[in-house]
Amino acid sequence: MKEFKGRVAVVTGAASGMGLAFAHRFAEEGMKVVLADIESEPMAMAEASLKAKGADVIAVRTNVMLEDDINRLADAAFSAFGNVHILCNNAGVAATAATLRSRPWESPLSDWEWTFGVNFMGVLYGIRAFIPRMLENGEEGHIVNTASMAGLLTGANAYNVSKHGVVCLTEGIYREFKGMGAKLSASVLCPGLIRTAILDAERNRPPEFGPATDRAALRPDVRDWAAGFEAALQQGIEPEEVATMVFEAIRDDQFYIFPAQPEVFDVLKTRMEDIIYQRNPTLSVVF
Numbered sequence: 213m214k215e216f217k218g219r220v221a222v223v224t225g226a227a228s229g230m231g232l233a234f235a236h237r238f239a240e241e242g243m244k245v246v247l248a249d250i251e252s253e254p255m256a257m258a259e260a261s262l263k264a265k266g267a268d269v270i271a272v273r274t275n276v277m278l279e280d281d282i283n284r285l286a287d288a289a290f291s292a293f294g295n296v297h298i299l300c301n302n303a304g305v306a307a308t309a310a311t312l313r314s315r316p317w318e319s320p321l322s323d324w325e326w327t328f329g330v331n332f333m334g335v336l337y338g339i340r341a342f343i344p345r346m347l348e349n350g351e352e353g354h355i356v357n358t359a360s361m362a363g364l365l366t367g368a369n370a371y372n373v374s375k376h377g378v379v380c381l382t383e384g385i386y387r388e389f390k391g392m393g394a395k396l397s398a399s400v401l402c403p404g405l406i407r408t409a410i411l412d413a414e415r416n417r418p419p420e421f422g423p424a425t426d427r428a429a430l431r432p433d434v435r436d437w438a439a440g441f442e443a444a445l446q447q448g449i450e451p452e453e454v455a456t457m458v459f460e461a462i463r464d465d466q467f468y469i470f471p472a473q474p475e476v477f478d479v480l481k482t483r484m485e486d487i488i489y490q491r492n493p494t495l496s497v498v499f
């Protein structure tokens with residue numbers, strides 16, 4: 213996609229972290245922006261800060277777990293601005309760092325249902341609500357789905373598994389777009405550790421998906437690992453750096469976007485080689 217000025221970007225999870233940085237970056241490129249998030253107050257603040265910069269912006273409270281909410285978001289975006297050119301399916305949750313080390317036969321099923329509902333179904337609903345209308349309008353456009361390095365690495369937890377789904381889904385969408393000669397393209401964003409509020413995601417856990425993780429009940433090795441992970445995330449890459457990489461990837465039609473720490477690539481390479489050479493999984497751990 214080469215033209216940005218006056219075009220329209222929709223970002224889910226836009227009230228915080230990377231989504232907020234994407235919204236600012238798109239506005240700086242002269243785009244109209246549609247913010248979507250489950251958290252009304254921070255989203256209102258985001259809307260005000262973008263308007264203060266002179267951006268043309270609307271905010272639509274959206275729970276991406278609900279197909280009706282995403283359909284309403286699409287209706288609001290198309291009726292406000294006539295078309296959508298960039299869709300960032302970015303909202304996501306991780307039920308605390310500790311759950312990344314949980315065992316699937318021990319972790320509550322509600323963790324899986326909530327995490328899949330936001331991280332995977334939220335992306336799928338977004339694709340189904342927006343792509344047919346974007347194709348119909350026939351203009352150039354781009355879908356960016358936020359997965360994670362966790363979506364390329366091994367982990368028997370809801371977060372990794374949901375993000376693997378997002379990687380696979382997005383690769384397939386890219387192939388479909390190219391195969392049909394569409395003016396749309398797609399990218400998958402796989403961040404490493406980024407300095408955001410992701411590890412406080414249980415602030416948005418709906419009560420019907422059970423109580424927040426009881427840290428006191430965690431295995432001591434998991435508690436120690438989680439504390440180290442939380443500290444490392446606070447030293448992570450800044451969301452604005454990710455926003456620059458995302459913007460450049462859309463402009464240059466680059467599919468894989470990997471803002472990640474160098475050591476992650478070593479583990480990824482080992483996993484890929486394990487698969488190609490049919491070796492049993494190497495027990496290297498990053499996330």
Ligand SMILES: NC(=O)c1ccc[n+]([C@@H]2O[C@H](COP(=O)([O-])OP(=O)(O)OC[C@H]3O[C@@H](n4cnc5c(N)ncnc54)[C@H](O)[C@@H]3O)[C@@H](O)[C@H]2O)c1
Pocket residue numbers: 224225226227228229230231248249250251274275276277302303304305306330358359360361362402403404405406407408409410411412413416445448
């Ligand atoms: N921070 C990292 O290190 C990291 C690494 C890899 C991937 N990611 C992914 O990046 C994406 C953005 O997260 P972030 O790191 O900026 O965290 P963040 O918590 O700062 O932002 C996530 C946003 O999503 C919103 N959200 C949560 N549940 C929602 C729902 N049901 N409907 C609508 N909005 C909802 C939150 O309110 C929040 O504004 C997520 O998909 C996350 O999984 C983050």
